[in-house]
Amino acid sequence: MMNLEDIECIRKVRSGDIGAFAVIVDRYKAIVFNIVCKIINDRQHAEDITQDVFIKVFRSLGKFKEKSKFSTWLYSITYNTTISAIRKIKSRCIIFNDSLQDAENSELLDELDAVSKEEKLKCLEQVLKQMPVEDSLLITLHYIEEQPVASVAEITGLSQSNVKIRLYRIRKYMNFEINKLLKKDE
C-alpha cells in the first residue's frame, strides 16, 4: 500500500487544501525533474515538463485509485507527459537493430576501467539523450529510480516480459555505444 502521508495529502487536496498539494510537489519534484533531466539537455524545458506533470497530477487527482502506489501513478504520468512533450519538439528515433548486429555479448569493456569516471558518465549521458525517449525513460526508471520490472510494466503499460526484453536490448545497446565512444576518445 502507499505511504500513509501521501494518502492524507491527496485527500486534503481533494477537499480543497492547496497547501497539501505543495507538500506533494516538494516531496516528488526532485524525482520527476531528475528523470526528465536525464532525457533532455535543456534544463528550462525539463522544468516546464516537470510543471506539466504536476499540473496533470492536480487535474486528475480525482481519478487516482488508492489501490496502487502514488509514486507508481506519478511515474506513469511522468512517462507519458515526457514522451508527448519530446515528440512535439523532435523525433528521436534510432533503429537499434543495425547497431546491435555488431553488439554481441556487449558489456562495458574491462580494458576501459582505466578511463576516468567523469568521462564514462559523460558518455552515458550522451547515449541516454540520443536514445528513443521511451527507452531512455525505461532504463532511467529501472536503474536510477530502482523500480522493479513489475512496477516499470505498470508505469509504461507494457507486459513484464516485454519490459525485460526491452531492458536487455537497451542495456546491450548502451554498453555497445559507450564502449564505442570511449574507444574513440582514447
Next chain:
Amino acid sequence: MNEGNDKLKDLFKELKIEEPSIGFTSRLIHKVDTIIEAKDKKRKALNKILIGICILGGLTGIFGLTWFLFGYYGIEVNTPQISWPVIEVDMPTLKFPSFIVMLAIVVLLLLSVDLFIRKRHYSKKQKV
C-alpha cells in the same frame, strides 16, 4: 546479461542528481491557483445558465401543462359566486380566464421569491 555484475547499473548510480530551480514549487502553486480560479469562473457561469434554464423550463412547464390540460379536458374555471371578468388576450383562438392569469402571477412571484432567497443563501455561504 548478468545484472549482479552490471557495470552499467553502477555507472547509472554515479549520475548526478538534478534538482529544479528555487521557487519551482511557488511558481507551480501559483499556476494551480490560476487553474482553480478559471475552473471556478466556469462553474459559476454554468450554474447561472442552468438556473436560467431551470426557471424557463419550470415556467414553460407550468403554463404549458395547465394550458394543455385545461384545453384537453375542456375545463372552464368558474368560481361559483364571483363572476370573473374574462380578459381577452390577443391570440388567435385562446381566451384566458382571469383566474389562470392570476395563478400565473402568483407562481411567478413565488419563483422570484425562491430565487431571491437562494441568492441570499448562496452569498452568505460564500462569505463564510
